[in-house]
Amino acid sequence: MPLILRNDDVTMSSNLDDILKMYAIIREKLPNAEIRSSVTVFSKGNQGHVYPIEPMKHMPLSYLYDVDRAWVNYPNLGDKIVSHGLFHIDHTKLSYSAMEMSIVCSCRYLHTSAFTPPYGYENDMMNTICKLHNIKLEHSYPLDGWKSIEFNKFDEKHENWYFHSWRFTPKTFEKALEGNI
Numbered sequence: 001m002p003l004i005l006r007n008d009d010v011t012m013s014s015n016l017d018d019i020l021k022m023y024a025i026i027r028e029k030l031p032n033a034e035i036r037s038s039v040t041v042f043s044k045g046n047q048g049h050v051y052p053i054e055p056m057k058h059m060p061l062s063y064l065y066d067v068d069r070a071w072v073n074y075p076n077l078g079d080k081i082v083s084h085g086l087f088h089i090d091h092t093k094l095s096y097s098a099m100e101m102s103i104v105c106s107c108r109y110l111h112t113s114a115f116t117p118p119y120g121y122e123n124d125m126m127n128t129i130c131k132l133h134n135i136k137l138e139h140s141y142p143l144d145g146w147k148s149i150e151f152n153k154f155d156e157k158h159e160n161w162y163f164h165s166w167r168f169t170p171k172t173f174e175k176a177l178e179g180n181i
Contacts, residue, residue, distance in 0.1 A: 003032065006037075006038055006162040006163075007037050007038060007163055009038065016077075018168075020076065022165055022170050029177055033156075034079045034080065038084040038138075039084055039110055043067060083106040083107045083112055084117075090119055090121045091103070091117050091118070091122075104135070153181060163176075
């Protein structure tokens with residue numbers, strides 16, 4: 001399998017210039033790596049996060065209704081786009097129909113057949129929806145062997161890595177890829 005680096009939480013609020021610089025660093029240091037961008041469709045303008053208040057994991061769902069940006073195709077954003085949902089929410093708290101709408105609509109809008117759940121939270125219902133719609137459920141955290149570049153010393157011998165570009169500058173990201181976190 002190829003080395004995969006997946007950037008989670010990419011939105012129109014992200015610093016896309018910095019992301020492109022980070023991807024150029026990956027191309028230079030790891031030319032055979034596959035770069036994936038995990039995109040959340042709706043966001044609120046801010047300093048690169050999905051929403052201005054971080055962490056937003058425990059915010060009420062109504063907090064996410066205040067959006068002012070929607071994803072538009074952005075050129076050269078890695079090798080593969082992966083959906084991170086219509087909103088950056090814990091999908092396991094949604095009803096079946098709301099979860100299905102977020103996963104399926106976001107994948108179709110982004111022209112992808114892969115979904116990474118925000119926060120790594122998943123359940124049987126999510127697995128059922130993804131299987132029903134031929135969507136690959138990409139895990140996070142240690143599930144399926146994914147490691148975080150933010151919390152683990154990077155080693156290119158390990159195949160599956162994820163990171164959040166908003167937590168880095170291009171310079172600190174390069175140091176992390178060198179194993180200096």
